[in-house]
Amino acid sequence: MKTGLACIGLxxxxxxxxxxxxxxxxxxxxxxxxxxxxxxxxxxGAAMVAARLGMQVKLASAVGDDLIGRFIRMALDxxxxxxxxLETMPGLPSSTTVLAVDSAGRRPNFHALGAGMLAWASPAAxxxxxxxxxxxxxxxxxxxxxxxxxxxxxxxAREAGAIVTCDLISPQASALDxxxxxxxxxxxxxxxxxxxxxxxxxxxxxAAADVFRGLGxxxxxxxxxxxxSVMVLDDIRTTLPAYAITPVDTTSCGDSYCSxxxxxxxxxxxxxxxxxxxxxxxxxxxxxxxTLGKLESFEATELAMGQMTLNGAG
Numbered sequence: 456m457k458t459g460l461a462c463i464g465l466x467x468x469x470x471x472x473x474x475x476x477x478x479x480x481x482x483x484x485x486x487x488x489x490x491x492x493x494x495x496x497x498x499x500g501a502a503m504v505a506a507r508l509g510m511q512v513k514l515a516s517a518v519g520d521d522l523i524g525r526f527i528r529m530a531l532d533x534x535x536x537x538x539x540x541l542e543t544m545p546g547l548p549s550s551t552t553v554l555a556v557d558s559a560g561r562r563p564n565f566h567a568l569g570a571g572m573l574a575w576a577s578p579a580a581x582x583x584x585x586x587x588x589x590x591x592x593x594x595x596x597x598x599x600x601x602x603x604x605x606x607x608x609x610x611x612a613r614e615a616g617a618i619v620t621c622d623l624i625s626p627q628a629s630a631l632d633x634x635x636x637x638x639x640x641x642x643x644x645x646x647x648x649x650x651x652x653x654x655x656x657x658x659x660x661x662a663a664a665d666v667f668r669g670l671g672x673x674x675x676x677x678x679x680x681x682x683x684s685v686m687v688l689d690d691i692r693t694t695l696p697a698y699a700i701t702p703v704d705t706t707s708c709g710d711s712y713c714s715x716x717x718x719x720x721x722x723x724x725x726x727x728x729x730x731x732x733x734x735x736x737x738x739x740x741x742x743x744x745x746t747l748g749k750l751e752s753f754e755a756t757e758l759a760m761g762q763m764t765l766n767g768a769g
Contacts, residue, residue, distance in 0.1 A: 457616060459511030460717055461583040463600070463608065464498030464593030465624045466516035466541070466571040467550040468523050471562075471704055471745045475555040491744035494527045494534075495552070496571055497593030497622050500710035503746050504736065506535045508718040508753045513587065515540035515580035519549035519570040540579035544570035560702030560741065572624065575599035576608045584608050585615035589717050592641070593710075595633050596624035606636035613640040618720065621672075622713055626650040638670035643726075645713050648679040660685040661692065676730055678712050678737075680705070683766065686730050695730055698738040698763040707746040708737040718753060735760045 472490045479485050494503055502514045514536050518524035520543050527549060531538055550571030554564040574580070574597055584590045590612035594600040600608070613619050620643045623630060631654050634644075644667050646654070651663040664675040664687035674688040683697040715736025719729035735756050740748035750756065 457586065457588040459513065459587045460502075460505050460589040460591060460721070461513045461515065461587035461612075462498040462502045462505075462591040462593060463515040463574050463580055463584065464597060464622070465496035465550070465574070466494065466499035466514070466518055466527065467496040467552050468527050469493055469495035469552050469554060469706060469745055471554045471556060471706060473556040473704060473744060474558040476557045489744055492526070493745035493747065494530050495707055495710070495746050496550070497624050497710060498574065498591070499527070499531065500707045500746050501591055501593060501622070501714045502536045503531065503534050504707070504711045504714035504740070504750065505718055507747055507750050508714060508736070508756070510718055510721060511537070513537040513540060513583040515577070515583055516574040517542045517544050517570040519543070519547040520545050521548050523549040523551055524570070537583075540577065540583045542577065544573060554704075554706055556704045556706070560705050562704065562706055572597055573599055576604040581608060581611060584612040584617065587617055589620065589721065590617040591620045591622070591713060591717060592637065593622040593713070594624065595621070595630050595637070596627055601629060601633045603636060605633070606640065609637050609640040618642050620645060620713060620717060622646065622709070623650055626653040630654055634667070635670055638672045642673040643676060643716070644672045644674070645676045645678060645716070647709055648677055648682070651677045661687060674726065676716065678709050680708070681766070684712070684730060684734065686727065688726060691727055693727070695734055696765045696767055697734060699766045700738050700742055700763065702741040704744045704748065705741050707748070708741050711740040711750070712737040715756070722753070731760065732756065735763065738763060
C-alpha cells in the first residue's frame, strides 16, 4: 500500500520578526521579542508541518543556488522531508519573505521573487506524485504548472490511487480557469476565505463552496482564520469553530491546516474529525513564530484538542 505525502508548489524562506507595530525613523536599534527563520510556502510549509506530524513527506519545488537555498535544504532535510524532487535553479535567488508581525499577530510582509515559484511537472515530480498516498497540489499560480502541466500531474497522481488535495499560491485572474482544469482530479480543495470570495464572487462561503463543487471537485474546506472553517462534502455542510487563542504569528496557518487535515486522514480519521484536527494544528502554529510555531507532534496536537477552548464554547 502507498504511504506518505507528496507536495508541489511554492517554496520560500520566511524571516519572521515580532513584534513590530511601527517602523522607527532613523537608524537606531529597537529590541523586539524574537526572530525566526523557516522554510515556508504552499508546498514547503505544508511539507514541514506534515513531517512534524509524523508523515513521510516528499517535496517537489525549486530553490535558488544561493545561501538561502542551501539553508532551506538544510532545514527541510533536518525536518525529515525527502528532497529528491527539490530542484536547484542555477543563477537564481531563492524566494524569500520578510514578515513584520505586529502585537495582534497581523503580518505585513515584503517578498523577493525567486526560484520558489518555478516548480514544474518534472520526471522527479511525477515520480513522487504517483508514488505517494496523498498528493498536495499547492501550485495554482505557478507559471510552469498553470495551463495544463499541473493538471496532468494531478491526473496522474489520482489515476495512481492518490488522494489529491489542492491549495493556491495566489488567486490571480487565471486561477479559476486553472482550477477548472484540475477539478476532476481534486478530492479536497482548501482555499482561504479571501481566495474563495475572489475566485467565485460569492461572499457567502457555503455558496462559494458550491461553486467549486459545481466544477467537479469532490469536497471543499474553506479556511476563515479566527472565524474557523467551512466544510462541504456530499454528506456534510457545516462550520467548524476556531480555537480561542492569542495569536503570535498567523503566517503559516493556512498551510498547516492543510497538513493537519491530510495527516489526520492518513491516520484513518473521518473527514469531519480530520478538519477539527486541522483546526487544532493551525491554532498551535499560530501561537509561535514561523512555520511550526508551537507544533510538537501528532499526539501532542490530539491532546491539545481536548485542552484548548473553542470560540463560542463555555
